[in-house]
Amino acid sequence: MKIGVIGYGNMGEAFAKALKDMAEVLVHEIDEDKNHKALREGFGVAKELDFLVENTQWILLAVKPKDAVDVLNALKGKLEDKILISVVAGMKLSSIQELCESSKLIRLMPNINVLVRRAVIACAFGEVENEKRETFFNVFSACGNLYEIKEELFDLFTALAGSGPAFVFKFIHALALAGVRGGFSYEMAKSIALDTVLGSCQLLKSLGGHPEEWVTKVASPGGTTIEGIKTLEEKGFTGLVMECVERTSEKAKILL
Numbered sequence: 049m050k051i052g053v054i055g056y057g058n059m060g061e062a063f064a065k066a067l068k069d070m071a072e073v074l075v076h077e078i079d080e081d082k083n084h085k086a087l088r089e090g091f092g093v094a095k096e097l098d099f100l101v102e103n104t105q106w107i108l109l110a111v112k113p114k115d116a117v118d119v120l121n122a123l124k125g126k127l128e129d130k131i132l133i134s135v136v137a138g139m140k141l142s143s144i145q146e147l148c149e150s151s152k153l154i155r156l157m158p159n160i161n162v163l164v165r166r167a168v169i170a171c172a173f174g175e176v177e178n179e180k181r182e183t184f185f186n187v188f189s190a191c192g193n194l195y196e197i198k199e200e201l202f203d204l205f206t207a208l209a210g211s212g213p214a215f216v217f218k219f220i221h222a223l224a225l226a227g228v229r230g231g232f233s234y235e236m237a238k239s240i241a242l243d244t245v246l247g248s249c250q251l252l253k254s255l256g257g258h259p260e261e262w263v264t265k266v267a268s269p270g271g272t273t274i275e276g277i278k279t280l281e282e283k284g285f286t287g288l289v290m291e292c293v294e295r296t297s298e299k300a301k302i303l304l
């Protein structure tokens with residue numbers, strides 16, 4: 049497969065690197081320094097957008113929303129049967145279709161974890177035939193886990209999975225600070241917190257079950273953990289996290 053990546057910024061670079069074992073990647077970027085970087089990192093560079101379009105079958109649009117309109121206008125009438133994959137936040141399939149006059153579209157909402165090929169990625173399809181969808185799933189699963197969702201759930205997904213890593217980082221930092229308060233160095237406390245979160249996620253993913261079932265396995269009657277759980281509940285931890293996601297999702301709706 050040949051994939052053209054338009055925009056070699058945070059997302060374009062991360063996707064290009066995650067996809068490089070699965071596809072031949074050609075980059076088009078307006079910033080000369082980033083073009084050189086892409087070349088150094090082993091990718092082909094197309095100086096002209098038209099060259100990229102002519103030489104690839106799949107095109108990943110990874111520019112900021114403010115630049116996407118110009119790029120989509122420039123793609124108008126040139127896409128033929130090519131598949132355009134957009135990671136542009138907030139730009140609906142209908143708007144992309146209107147601008148580039150193609151319906152062979154895939155809309156993605158990735159998160160930053162694509163940098164380590166463990167992204168959580170929402171996808172919604174335009175008129176993309178089944179065979180192409182299968183190819184897409186095979187190739188893009190190199191970037192992480194794909195979830196096909198209804199487009200109206202993209203804002204909520206953006207809050208849960210797009211912003212989600214920031215909430216997890218905040219939680220890890222809070223655990224680390226608690227460790228520092230008790231006498232650990234920040235580095236060691238962060239490492240302990242990180243391994244605890246990582247191991248708990250692996251346990252839940254591998255062994256399954258409801259998270260609360262595992263809480264009861266850790267929090268023995270009259271033990272130490274239940275004291276901490278009581279504090280979390282008294283301070284409204286569950287409601288706080290739910291409200292955090294709800295407000296983030298509302299903001300995503302307004303921004304986009």
Ligand SMILES: NC(=O)c1ccc[n+]([C@@H]2O[C@H](COP(=O)([O-])OP(=O)(O)OC[C@H]3O[C@@H](n4cnc5c(N)ncnc54)[C@H](OP(=O)(O)O)[C@@H]3O)[C@@H](O)[C@H]2O)c1
Pocket residue numbers: 054055056057058059060076077078079082110111112113115118119135136137138157158159160210
């Ligand atoms: N970053 C995230 O965590 C994240 C998560 C989900 C979705 N997204 C979406 O991903 C898209 C890219 O975000 P990003 O953070 O990767 O942005 P970014 O780092 O700014 O990368 C975009 C790159 O595209 C270049 N560019 C601008 N106009 C171009 C054009 N006409 N042709 C070719 N290249 C062009 C920019 O160059 P200049 O810098 O010189 O303008 C920049 O290097 C956005 O639409 C965003 O909504 C990002």
